[in-house]
Amino acid sequence: MSKKYVIVGGVAGGASAATRLRRLEEDAEIVLIERSPYVSFANCGLPYYLGGAIENRSQLLVQTPQSMQTRFRIDVRVESEVVSVDAARHVVRIRHDGKEYEESFDKLLLSPGARPVRPTIAGIDDKRVLTLRNLDDVDAIRHAMKSQLRGDKVIVVGGGFIGVEIAENLKKAGLDVMLIEAARQVLAPFDEDIASFAEFALLERGVKLQLGSGVKGFEPICDDHGEQVGIRTRLMDCRYVDSDFVVLAIGVAPDTAFLKDSGVALDERGYIVVDDELRTSAPDVYAVGDAIRLFRQGDKKPMSLALAGPANHQGRTVAGNMTGKHTKQRGFIGSSIVKVFDTVLAATGLNEKTLTAESRDYDVVIAHPLSHAGYYPGAQQMVLKLIFGKDGKVLGAQAAGGEGVDKRIDVVATAISMGATVSDLTDLELCYAPPFNAAKDPVNMVGYMAENVLDGLSTPIRQNAWRHAVRDGALLLDVRTPGEFANGHLEGATNMPLDSLRAHLSSLDKTRPIVVYCQVGLRGYLAERILKQAGCTVSNLIGGYRLAAVIDRVQASLDVSGARKIDE
Numbered sequence: 001m002s003k004k005y006v007i008v009g010g011v012a013g014g015a016s017a018a019t020r021l022r023r024l025e026e027d028a029e030i031v032l033i034e035r036s037p038y039v040s041f042a043n044c045g046l047p048y049y050l051g052g053a054i055e056n057r058s059q060l061l062v063q064t065p066q067s068m069q070t071r072f073r074i075d076v077r078v079e080s081e082v083v084s085v086d087a088a089r090h091v092v093r094i095r096h097d098g099k100e101y102e103e104s105f106d107k108l109l110l111s112p113g114a115r116p117v118r119p120t121i122a123g124i125d126d127k128r129v130l131t132l133r134n135l136d137d138v139d140a141i142r143h144a145m146k147s148q149l150r151g152d153k154v155i156v157v158g159g160g161f162i163g164v165e166i167a168e169n170l171k172k173a174g175l176d177v178m179l180i181e182a183a184r185q186v187l188a189p190f191d192e193d194i195a196s197f198a199e200f201a202l203l204e205r206g207v208k209l210q211l212g213s214g215v216k217g218f219e220p221i222c223d224d225h226g227e228q229v230g231i232r233t234r235l236m237d238c239r240y241v242d243s244d245f246v247v248l249a250i251g252v253a254p255d256t257a258f259l260k261d262s263g264v265a266l267d268e269r270g271y272i273v274v275d276d277e278l279r280t281s282a283p284d285v286y287a288v289g290d291a292i293r294l295f296r297q298g299d300k301k302p303m304s305l306a307l308a309g310p311a312n313h314q315g316r317t318v319a320g321n322m323t324g325k326h327t328k329q330r331g332f333i334g335s336s337i338v339k340v341f342d343t344v345l346a347a348t349g350l351n352e353k354t355l356t357a358e359s360r361d362y363d364v365v366i367a368h369p370l371s372h373a374g375y376y377p378g379a380q381q382m383v384l385k386l387i388f389g390k391d392g393k394v395l396g397a398q399a400a401g402g403e404g405v406d407k408r409i410d411v412v413a414t415a416i417s418m419g420a421t422v423s424d425l426t427d428l429e430l431c432y433a434p435p436f437n438a439a440k441d442p443v444n445m446v447g448y449m450a451e452n453v454l455d456g457l458s459t460p461i462r463q464n465a466w467r468h469a470v471r472d473g474a475l476l477l478d479v480r481t482p483g484e485f486a487n488g489h490l491e492g493a494t495n496m497p498l499d500s501l502r503a504h505l506s507s508l509d510k511t512r513p514i515v516v517y518c519q520v521g522l523r524g525y526l527a528e529r530i531l532k533q534a535g536c537t538v539s540n541l542i543g544g545y546r547l548a549a550v551i552d553r554v555q556a557s558l559d560v561s562g563a564r565k566i567d568e
Contacts, residue, residue, distance in 0.1 A: 002027040005322065006092060006105035008082045009033075012308045013289035014111030015040040015063060016315025017322075022072040024323045030074045031103060033094060035081040038135055039065050044308050046138045047162065050145070051169025060135065085110075087263035087282035107284045107322045110264070110272060111315070114252035114290035114306050123218030128231040128245040132166060133252075144245045145173060152176055153243040155233050157215055159186030161338050163249035164198065167207050168341055170247075177207045178241055180233070182214030189336055190345060190398050191352045193366075193463055193547060194385055196554045197400035201343035203557045211558060213237040218246065252306055254291035267293050271304050276328040278318045286322055288314035297331040297417065305332045335413045337406055346409035349396030349416045352387060361390050365449040365460060366543040368520035369442035371404035373434035383547065384408055386446040392421040392454055397446075404442070411443045422450035449525075458525055461539035463548055466490070466515050469539070474513040479527040480545070484519065490548060498523045501530055510535045517541035517548075 005021055007014045010032055018032045032039065040063035048054045065076040080096040091102045116131035118124055130141050145152070152175040156167045159181030167179045179186070179202065185195040186202070186209075202209060213235045221230035221242060234240045254270045265273045265281035271293035278286050290306040292314075310332065317327050337346040355362050365386050370379040382401025388394050397412040399405045415425060425447030432439055440448075452458040461469060470476050470492055478485050478493040485495040496504055498518070508514070514536050518524040524540040531538045541548070 002029060003106040004029040004104065005031070005107050005109065006103055007032045007109045007111060008085075008092065009035075009111035009113055009289070010039040010063075010076075011041065011043060011111070011113060011289075012311035013113075013315040013318075014109065015068070016312045017109050017111065017288065017319045018068070018074050019072050020316050020319035021322065022074060024319060030072075031105075032068070032074055032076045033080050033082055033092070033103075034076065034078045036134055036136070037078050039063055039068060039076050039078055041135055043134065046132055046135075047165035047169045049138055050132075050141060050166065051172040053169070053172075057135070057138075081258075082112075083258055085259055085262035085264065085285075087285050090284065105284075107286070109318060109322065110259070110280070110285065110287040110291070111289045111311075112255045112258070112291050115255045116248060117251045117253050118248060119250070121215065121217045122234075123220070123231075126218050126220060126231055126246075128220075128228070129218055129248060130245060131248045132162060141245075141247060145170070145175065153230075154178075155180060155231075155241055155243045155246045156249060157181075157233070157246060158249035158251065159183070159211070160188060160249060160251060161336065163247075164202070164338060164340055166247055166249055167202065168205075168339075171205060171207050178210060178243070179207055180210045180213070180215060180235070180241075182212070182236075184212045186211070187338065187345065189334065189347050189351060191385070193543065193551065194345065194347075194383065194398040194400050196547075196551045197343055197383065198338070198340045198345050199554045199558075200550050201340040203554065205341050209558055210235070210241070213239070252290065254304075256291050267302070269293075269304075276331075277321050277326060278314060278329060279321070286318050288318050294329060295331045297333045298419075300331065303332050303334075305334060307336065309335075330417070333413060333416050335409065337409070342402060343400060344402055344405040345398070345400045346405050347396070347398040348409050348413035349394070350387060351396055351398065355387070355395065362387055362395060363390065363450070363453050363460065364388075364462070364542060365446055365453060366521065366547065367442060367445050367449060368544070368546055369445055370438065371402065372436050373438050376434035378403075380404070382408070382442070383543065384442050384446055386412070386422070386425075386450055388422050388450050388454075390454075392423060392450070394420050394422060394425065408442050411441075415443075422447045422454065426451060452525070458528055459539040460542045461515055462542055463551060466517075466541055469513065469515050472513075474515050475509075477514055477516045477527070478545075479516055479518050479523050484545075488545070488549065490517065490545065493517075498527050501527055505531075505534050508534075508536065514538045515541060518544050520544040520546050
């Protein structure tokens with residue numbers, strides 16, 4: 001006897017599950033219920049439609065109701081909203097065109113996704129405060145871009161992935177853009193040092209940044225006739241910014257209000273609780289996507305992740321489990337990537353903020369390798385950060401640059417999934433030819449550097465710690481060439497080039513701690529080895545002068561954001 005599967009929500013997880021179910025069970029009845037008119041669209045591509053990289057709106061439509069019906073014989077019901085679920089009776093209640101009806105199921109898949117967060121603050125319902133989550137939203141923003149009366153000024157609130165992508169693309173479209181983020185940095189999955197490369201890229205292209213102050217509320221700006229011509233954004237620090245419209249991108253929340261009293265367990269934040277086979281607490285009910293709470297790989301701590309990649313994987317997996325398989329999820333490691341104009345940032349695994357909050361002991365190394373052999377034309381420099389435990393286990397990685405960033409983080413993500421150590425990274429046999437790589441891949445290199453730290457050959461010091469060390473009496477030693485030193489150096493540094501360092505050993509006070517640095521860290525390490533073996537106490541600045549210069553330039557630029565005090 002054929003089974004009846006009902007799926008709530010399309011897009012990534014639901015649509016993937018529906019098509020997989022059909023491939024597994026040709027005779028099954030499959031009903032996919034989608035609240036919007038679009039059963040499967042590329043929501044990750046929405047910002048790029050704003051900026052013109054994606055020219056035609058139709059390119060965002062992955063599947064249509066007609067294509068899913070024709071190819072997969074799936075009963076797709078768009079503009080239909082599931083308003084309640086009765087898991088005990090195996091029915092869902094659906095509203096369509098003002099009328100409600102019930103639909104029974106043998107097995108139910110919940111893929112409701114998430115909705116943009118709209119906090120309860122003054123003016124949040126102003127017509128000029130927009131969000132970006134679906135095609136209707138992108139249409140509204142494009143309309144706002146074309147119909148402003150006072151100019152082309154826009155505020156983007158929220159410095160996460162979507163907020164940064166929106167800011168980039170609105171700037172590319174010719175608008176005057178300010179990005180406001182309550183935290184001290186953009187892109188929360190990254191640590192502040194690597195996030196500074198994204199901030200630098202935004203500032204360099206003319207996007208104003210306002211960090212460290214959240215939004216208090218919004219109020220309309222009206223002309224002498226009382227007609228609204230703009231919107232004022234008030235900040236928590238008693239300043240304000242005027243613009244033509246605002247795009248809110250401050251995060252998402254699970255869209256699960258319809259599951260109240262359904263028999264499906266939710267956590268305190270409203271996420272659907274699932275086990276490792278994506279089953280909910282209710283018999284014959286499964287869930288996938290942005291609205292589920294799964295767990296973190298390794299320690300199984302509860303974790304949610306609103307990304308299309310995991311949702312698609314879960315859709316395939318859950319279809320198999322609904323038809324009798326028992327495939328288990330390994331959990332999330334949190335791999336992500338974003339483009340900020342010409343700069344690419346990618347991350348995987350745990351970051352320093354999480355490890356510090358959990359009181360876990362760890363170490364960090366940072367390298368600045370080239371994307372391929374330096375003697376082959378077109379090599380691009382990246383910054384690659386590796387985070388690892390005192391036992392050598394790889395915990396996370398972050399990178400910023402251009403070509404090759406995605407490749408290196410993908411390699412480390414694979415290594416983390418396999419429980420690798422830093423020594424495993426040194427042994428990886430990766431593809432090499434001058435147009436594609438160096439003989440020692442950047443992943444190998446950070447593995448070597450991490451081994452040096454664990455073996456006691458190198459003592460790293462963080463970018464936020466060297467000034468404290470100098471104030472406490474340490475000698476700050478710049479081992480670059482005199483020309484490099486003259487072009488810029490850290491405050492209080494003494495220049496002692498690496499190649500003449502041995503000749504000056506006798507002039508150094510070996511009882512005084514030394515902090516060495518070079519441009520990116522390699523010469524600093526060589527100096528560190530010379531000095532340590534001469535009896536000095538030495539630490540090497542992580543990331544070198546290049547990282548310090550980016551951080552300082554970002555901080556200097558943030559001082560002029562464009563926000564005005566209330567009494568101005």
